[in-house]
Amino acid sequence: MGAGRKTQIFYVNGTQSFVPNSPVSSACGRNLRKDQLGGVIFGCKNATIKECLSKQLFGLPAQHFSYVKNIDPGLPLFLFNYSDRKLHGIFEAASKGQMSIDPYGWTADGSERTQYPAQVQVCVRLQCQPLSEDKFRPVIADNYYLSNHFWFELDHGQTRKLISLLASSAIGPGTYIPQNTMKWKTVSRSLPSHETSVEDEAFKKLTSEVEQSTQSTSRYHSPEVASMDADRDIQRDFQVVSTEAEQDEKSLVLMKLKELALNRESQNISFSDDVKDTPDENNLDSAEKGCLEALTGLEKREECPSPPFEYQCIIVQLMQEVKELTAFKETQTQKCRYLEQKLVDAELEIHDLKDRCTILESACNLSLEHEEKTVIQSSDQQHLDLKESLYLIGGYDGESFLASMDLYCPSLNVMKPLRSMSSVRSYASTVQLNGELYVFGGGNGSIWYDTVESYSPICDKWTLCPSLNQKKGSLAGAGLSNKIFAIGGGNGIDCYSEVEMLDLDIGRWIYIRSMLEKRFALAAVESNGVIYVTGGFDGNDYLQSAERYDPREHRWTKIANMNTKRGCHSLVALNDKLYALGGFDGDAMVPSVEVFDPRLETWMMGKPMNHPRGYSAASVVNDSIYVIGGVKFGENILDNVENYKEGQGWQEICTTVVGKRCFLSAISL
Incomplete structure (x- = not known):
């Protein structure tokens, strides 16, 4: 043992680790440069994994900031649970690695400063079944400095292998958004009387879904729940988020129509009774007809006998916006085609340069072979064992x-x-x-x-x-x-x-x-x-x-x-x-x-x-x-x-x- 060297102790989200006879910088990581860093593993326990996932925030002790600072958005991340020795992923950084993004994270009541200030915001790249240690240990074998302790820094080769291993058991796509963190927009102005009953029913249904989601999240965050239950809850959260995203997309136009309608009503705009209520369908393109048909179907479901004139004006506004979006999309499509053509031209130029390099290398090799033959001949063709x-x-x-x-x-x-x-x-x-x-x-x-x-x-x-x-x-x-x-x-x-x-x-x-x-x-x-x-x-x-x-x-x-x-x-x-x-x-x-x-x-x-x-x-x-x-x-x-x-x-x-x-x-x- 080296004289005068002490055992270094550090903590990872509440779990104690030690490295005998080693300086802190060596114990905390491999000292990879930023361009060598392919990924990072963060630590947690059953008691802290809920906060890591709900806040979408990972953290390590301050001495780990030597490499956490090298994390850029998009870098692959993984979460190791010390309680059951399982590795969760695949996450990726949503921010740069920083100090004290949440100064009071992973504390009992927020009265103390966090022990894990080297932090990074995260999102889920691909939700997968967690890996037991016997499965991922061979991939990062070089990182183990003790039988059950390993460095968290990963090079590019280790990161690719871990991603491949986790992706083979993928259970859901996309970014994980815990249900209890979703915010719902409400309309501050009351709707017309014929719409009130429909909106009340929708609000009650939405409230029920939020309560069920909150209960599900609370059960997942309970420290007594086993890791298998946590995995099933995460998978269900993904499915709910995906379904709600589809519903939000379908209801986006409806919400916009109602919001514009309320604004029109508040302005008390009067229109002449002899103005034509319905636009000429012969002058509408396919996008405009689609909007008109959607509104007509909505009015039938809400049992409104005929749309007021101000609704027709809103529809015309929306149709104009659709035209502008269509023109913008066409412009972007043309730009993409231009860039694709430039890429093809660049690839052809690279191929031509490679051919020229091959010709030059061949000429150089012929010259070197001639020199080599001269040297060998001058040594009287010696053959040594x-x-x-x-x-x-x-x-x-x-x-x-x-x-x-x-x-x-x-x-x-x-x-x-x-x-x-x-x-x-x-x-x-x-x-x-x-x-x-x-x-x-x-x-x-x-x-x-x-x-x-x-x-x-x-x-x-x-x-x-x-x-x-x-x-x-x-x-x-x-x-x-x-x-x-x-x-x-x-x-x-x-x-x-x-x-x-x-x-x-x-x-x-x-x-x-x-x-x-x-x-x-x-x-x-x-x-x-x-x-x-x-x-x-x-x-x-x-x-x-x-x-x-x-x-x-x-x-x-x-x-x-x-x-x-x-x-x-x-x-x-x-x-x-x-x-x-x-x-x-x-x-x-x-x-x-x-x-x-x-x-x-x-x-x-x-x-x-x-x-x-x-x-x-x-x-x-x-x-x-x-x-x-x-x-x-x-x-x-x-x-x-x-x-x-x-x-x-x-x-x-x-x-x-x-x-x-x-x-x-x-x-x-």
């Missing part, structure tokens, strides 16, 4: 920084040049995963990179990959569980403790739990499903400390300190043991070697190398450790290779094929 060889990547030869990549076979003392990287690169990190090599970070001596390249040994081809979130060098790397980890490093000014992870399924780098200490010029290695890091520079001094990351626990844990401060060193795994090789101890380059046995949890001094060296490269081939090049002291760059086998100690390989080289990377398949 990959299992007996290691790759040397980039670095510095004393005169210039290198973009080269070479295949070096120590047993034959032969080196074969391969295709170079897209740019010179030193102080970088290299990881092997699924038979391909990934090189990331580093620099050219004056600037640092955030670029990433992958190399296919089968095709002898480099491919650009998604870039890191920060430009950095002297970082460490490891590959594990189809993921690549970029660890620590710095930019010449700041030293980093941050860790980025590239998930090949998602296709982008995301931040995960940071290390316990800042580390620049550190070393890292993966062994038995766990990542180990050692030493480095924290901005003030070189470190003896070491720590490890277990992806199953999603956290870093301190392990025993080394016996010597080290930076710019190498770390390899051989026969389930870790070897820390050479490096800089704060005063000089050292030849010493330390061995860590995870079963004993201790570091032991091993046999030292023949030469002190740092900024060298090391890799394991056929149960042997090979250390290549590096800096001995000052600007003295080494051109030799040392080999170590258990029980045989260190032996120097006399070779001139590698030449002077430092700040490079070495890795074997």
Whole structure:
């Protein structure tokens, strides 16, 4: 456990959660950027879910505002009930994430400030059956930092999978509007006597429906009702809202007619008796005839013998409005057609540009293939066994920084040049995963990179990959569980403790739990499903400390300190043991070697190398450790290779094929 670190406790709508040995920022979320945020899960209990849905408001404690502020309208949201461990959805944000939209939400009587001020207004995108935890847990498995606690931030891949899973059990569409929040408009002026009885009956019927809806909502909000009853009530609310929406649409014209009629009556407008009461039907278009027929049918149902003249004027007004709406619709239709045509033209132009790019890429590939054939022919058609060889990547030869990549076979003392990287690169990190090599970070001596390249040994081809979130060098790397980890490093000014992870399924780098200490010029290695890091520079001094990351626990844990401060060193795994090789101890380059046995949890001094060296490269081939090049002291760059086998100690390989080289990377398949 890290010294001086405390357990952090936070609450989610009344439910306590804790994360041991973790800063609040890490406990509350994954620290995704706004463009990385695909969705958010909010929390509730049986006692608070009713208020979340009735107010259409979700909330979290204040420390969660670090990512709630990134919520924009339309972002998918989900609601997790801690009481029954079920996930409800699909909701979406109806506002931006803000602080204290309702300052007294989820309190007993509104006398206290809310404990959940990080809030967002919501609506329902698609009403679905809630998911039990065993169904949605595999989708967000990477978010679990304890057996029953998980981060609420979702990336785009997790959000799409959750939406797909929920949509498979959809029970209703549209935006959820609780019945007890609907407002009914009433006409302040009394209707004519022949309409009063009809309106009284309608009002009584409406009052009955509201009372029934209120009772239904009250039962749903009762904390003693089980989650299955809550789901059925929500579904019924959807059906009622849908039915009432259809009724409102049908009655809209009727309400407008009556309102205009009352206004006319209040103005006491008199009309001449010899004016023609009925408009000429021969001069009416189809829309006007429809309005006239609707009014005629209404008058028959209300047993009105004949409509007064002012009603006919209202009808003429409405028919004029219908004409204007029809003309407006036609104008909008023409605009839509124009935009659709522009879209078709744009797609054709994009297709033409893609064809041109394909032609240019083909021409470039032909040129590169010609260069590649020339390089291979100049190396006398050497065929080296990959299992007996290691790759040397980039670095510095004393005169210039290198973009080269070479295949070096120590047993034959032969080196074969391969295709170079897209740019010179030193102080970088290299990881092997699924038979391909990934090189990331580093620099050219004056600037640092955030670029990433992958190399296919089968095709002898480099491919650009998604870039890191920060430009950095002297970082460490490891590959594990189809993921690549970029660890620590710095930019010449700041030293980093941050860790980025590239998930090949998602296709982008995301931040995960940071290390316990800042580390620049550190070393890292993966062994038995766990990542180990050692030493480095924290901005003030070189470190003896070491720590490890277990992806199953999603956290870093301190392990025993080394016996010597080290930076710019190498770390390899051989026969389930870790070897820390050479490096800089704060005063000089050292030849010493330390061995860590995870079963004993201790570091032991091993046999030292023949030469002190740092900024060298090391890799394991056929149960042997090979250390290549590096800096001995000052600007003295080494051109030799040392080999170590258990029980045989260190032996120097006399070779001139590698030449002077430092700040490079070495890795074997």
